[in-house]
Amino acid sequence: MTELETLRHSCAHVLANAILVLWPEAQFAAGPPTANGFYYDVDLSHRITPEDFKRLEKEMQKIIQAAQPFEREIISRQRALEMGRSGALAGLGPRPMPSVFKLDIIERIPANEEITLYRNGSFTDLCAGPHVADTSKIGAFQLTHVASAYYKGDEKNPQLQRIYGTAFATQEELEAYFNMLEEAKKRDHRKLGKELELFTFDEDVGPGLPMWLPKGTVLIEELEKLAKETEFQAGYQRVKTPHIAREQLYKTSGHLPYYAESMFPPMELQEESGGEKNIYYLKAMNCPHHHKLFGAVPRSYRDLPLRFAEYGTCYRYEQSGELMGLMRVRAMQMNDAHIYCTEEQFAHEFRAVNEMYLKYFKIFGIDRYQMRFSTHDPAKLGQKFVDHPQLWKKTEDMVRDVLVSSGINFVEVPNEAAFYGPKIDVQVWSAIGREFTLATNQVDFAVPRRFGLVYTTSENKKETPLCIHRAPLGTHERFIGFLIEHYAGAFPVWLAPEQVRVMPISDKVGNYAQRIVSELMASGVRASADLSSEKIGAKIRQAQLEKIPYMVVVGGREEAAGQLSLRSRQHGDEGVLLKNDFYQRLNDEIQKRS
């Protein structure tokens, strides 16, 4: 635990202590530090609201001012259980009710580990520590919000109130943190998406179903252009598949009934011929369709690796409480592709996919990311994971080798693999500190077999291919949500919905401004003229607020000389240059995606 975490965890104890002063019957579960502060889970019939925070903070302040030392004591398991039964754990002394959650926690402490108590004042808690020397070392704190959480995160367990707060060594740091939060709000993609007219939601369309306004659609199309170029160069072929499929497809793939609750409810239709009932599902993933494309034509080892790419639209019935702006939606377009290959080709293909990820990260300046390598748990073969121990071993070794030999920084997470094979998820952190799984790269050695996919080997035998699922740009929705926050809405020129705004000083040069716009548009640049009767300062302000990368100011002087006055979003006035010099510089910058 870092020093700050120790301080925050100590503050969580002080919070529990204060809650007990106000509500002596409160029962506590866990109270750890978090990335931004701390929380304590409490079971209490009184609903704690932000109005209660003032009273709680006052009690906490008293405890902190008293500079109560934190005392550590090692106790026997026997004694711990006794204290738990007497309600003294996370308590101010014995109580009529036992400390139920603490007793449960004691049960889970391995026999060889010592059990410790921490006391400050009259408050005693079961705790592994460590803590600050005394409560006065908690320099500055504030309770922030209250939410609910299931005990141990399991919805079968009782629901607890989770009181969140944050703490720092000094008041200045606390204030800096809240200022930072204010700044973060300004780059929230939901706020910027509205301000910049990128996308919108509508109640009549449905929750989690974003609609893209023209400016947001530009972002989508630029990303697709990038993906298509990149995938073309990497030997992918594009395919197109429908948004729905019969139930049988998902029975074959194994998604039904296992995945059914994440899918929109099926459509049932009585078809005219025969009167048979047909059930259709909206697709939640593209792989089954792609597998059918693989199987549509006899395949030879000479065809492999075969790479099918599609920006496929998928629909997932995410729980209503899970929806969050563009980051978690119910309709999404995936930068999907499936690579069918032999075992010999696997390492090479997998490496190439990873290199594609890195190439993209460089373009977008994403330097804070982590690859999470998810592997299976041998104990759960046949249940959570398909029962092919040797293939698990083989593919996991192959993936690990590729990661290690490429020098990619990764963490290995057991028991997190897909049911059909190991996978790599790419975690990124948006500029405002949110963590997301942005992209995924998965090995599948099971589903192609379920579909009976085969290719003919050089020895004229039938062999099932391995399949790599990959989506380096994730989904448009999440990726663009991320990019909005990453760039704070100030997109690089190649992505910017409007790349150049031309602003005449007065009506007299309106035609010249329009001529410049025509010339820019002729070379594919997204430009417009501001022909309003505003003064130049107002036009510039407007363009700056719209975060347009280049502003071109023209007056009589520029028109006479065939020049323009350039202003950039970041650097302000860049002086006068010839029109053609600007066009060249601009097109160069757009082409390089710099």
Add this chain to the structure above:
RNA sequence: GCCGACGUAGCACAGUGGUAGUGCAGCUGAUUCGUAAUCAGCAGGUCAGGGGUUCGAAUCCCCUCGUCGGCUCCA
């Protein structure tokens, strides 16, 4: 889905039982201006939707929808 909070004009907000307001954006007119806001006028709301209490509801109560903060899950 569960717990909690919230929902007033395109946006940001005020209004807590007595006829719905401000700023910005929009529209119209005037102004023709040199690097982040020219002036004036006009228009815009079944106060999320439905039901109830009341002489009277944006305001109090109930239900529904949606959003936000979490829990779980995931691209």
